[in-house]
Amino acid sequence: MEDVARLSSNLRKKGILVSIRSTHNAFLASQFFSDIKTAETYNYLKEALSAVYVKNKDQLKEFNQAFDATFKAKDDSKIIKLKNSTSKPKKNNAGEKFSNYKMEQDSSNFKMDSKIKLSSINEDKINYNPPLADYEGIDLRENSLMERDINELDFFEAELFELCQKLGRKIANKRARRNKRSKTNRIDIRRSIRKNLKYGGVLIELEKRKPYLKKNQHFFLSDVSGSCDWISNWFFCMVYAAQKSFNQSRFFDFDNKSVETTRALSEKNLMEGFTRVREIRQKNIMMHGTSNMYTAFNSFIKQANLNHKSIVLILTDCRDWAGPKKFKKPLSADLMEHMCRISKKVIILNPEPKIKWNVVDSCVSDYEDAGAQIMEVRNLKQLARLVEHI
Template identity: 45%
Template sequence: MEKIILLSNILRDKGLPVSIRSTKDAFSAYKIFKNRPELREALFSVYVKDMRHSEAFMDAYNEVFGVLDEENDESSGSGKGERIKSSEEQTPGEVTEGINIEDLAEIQPEIQDIFDSRTDESQILDRDMSTLNTFDPEIFELCRRLGMKIANRRSRRLRRSKKMRPDIRRSIRRNMKHGGTIIELMRAEPRERKSQHIFLSDVSGSCDWISNWFFCIVYAAQKTFYRSRFFDFDSRVIETTHLLDEDDLYDAFRNLRESRIRNLMLHGTSNMYTAFSDFLENVNFTGKSCIVILSDCRDWAGPRKDGVPESAELVAEMSERARKVLILNPEPKKKWDVVDSCVSIYRDAGAAVKEVRTLRQLAEVIEGL
């Protein structure tokens, strides 16, 4: 155990994110692969969650365990000439240091460790999304993993909600014939909740790249949303729901950008009055629908009456017809209601507004829908 603790401390000093759980997993791997040439690869799979840390791990491993002499291992017969016997090949009473599949499963780091403990990703998650304005494969992959994590958590929450909990009132009535003794336990029927989610993404110049990351996260988490639909808008509304059916996120992202180019929706100016009018006229939704709007609430080109944007009346109509209207604002709260920001006006119209200045905030809000 001392060597594993020493290795963990050296890796922390070198900048690798090593948690207590990782150290425990490494010790489990050490007990299984001790004195075997596979030890280095086993510890590598536990500690290294970013290939950029590979060299630092190798230096730390060699410092603790020494440089692996592969030629000596092969000549001594402890290398590739050695074969692990299966349980069927073992003779009665024979004790071998075999590798159990269950033991291998236990040493795998959990998804939470892989996702949350990487320093570089944590910095990206907490960066202002307005600075993420170029195509970066790392951010692209991070959004995909965020969406998958959201989908897993939403699915787990849905399964829990479907569990039939005991219905005390019905159980008491049913067991009156037994003198009040609870013999037959009655369970409540699960509530059927099928709220349609409609996503509206502002693709004007101020929200261009933010809307891209929004689409990537929704794409990866879409299976947990019932009959979800996706729309882009600036001064009009274009439905892009069909892009959610693409087999690959990269293809969906590329086709999304091409769709915006074809419809002249790159670096445009938002007119929420005409866009929301188009949406209300052409999109059917019910009182069970949840409308999620990604926008900075700045109706640049929309008409105003007595200083109040007329799009507020359309937001009020959405709020009356839908179950909920939620606006995700990528601007910090200190900029709300400044100059032409309409946050308070849209709130008064019945919409809820939440700050999603970072990818972490955006993911948390989408997960809670």
């Protein structure tokens, strides 16, 4: 276990994200190779642990360096001298390959010397045709995470933080290219005609249109109540990586009140920014709270100073659990109507499936009647595309 923990530490120093679960799985895999005396067994162990730690082929070089440094840094009596082995595994009369592991064949399964038993594989659950990646630079593993239902994502999976940062950078790059295209090679027909009147109306000298400077201010509101806390973390990761592509962006968290967390976006790296957000939530007692959108929206309107250039993006399931109602209509809908009237656009990203909208205390239809645009967000790919096009 000490060698596996040391390997995980060395991988973290090289910039590879390693979770506690990966370390535990690596320890379980290493139990099959308890006695490393030959180059063949050493290579088998390296291949097994690389299947646990390496999530991207670009990480293979760093893994090999960390693995060699970990398992070779021992006493001289325990150092393993490796050579390129050209010997092939022995075969029995039936053509089956045998290695150095002792295996006993039972009627139902194989039993190994280790305490860990191999479970049977159900071929019906194996996806032999994974979906193709829609984005260049994202491998099939990352693409499957992007298309997985947000409810099934594990918050403690370190790879998801790296994926959200990559999505945020792609959002920023696409928005930058779109803004650059909108500012170049556009001809002002009216000015060109007026300038070429001296040539009898023939367009000889073309006048380019001056770029229109968009001064929209983006406000991001994230619902951190108990029902939406799990998706607000991924939302913050994307906004952190793409913040430079938004003009004067501000970030808010809310449950029964609104608290601005914009200063967390200025941290040096994502983990420090995320830590700052958690500290702000703890100071304001916003850990798994109850939604009261009436008081939360009222607090946000007082802090934000919305105008006709403001674009408000709200991540919430629209469930006003503790908000006041009048004639069975939530009073928060009146505040939503006020925000839609004084701002340029209000967009709500709802992580719940549409079949659950307008059920029990859901206020989707009330917010739609107030003028807000409500869109379904079921996975990280949908979330990235919607943030990209605002």
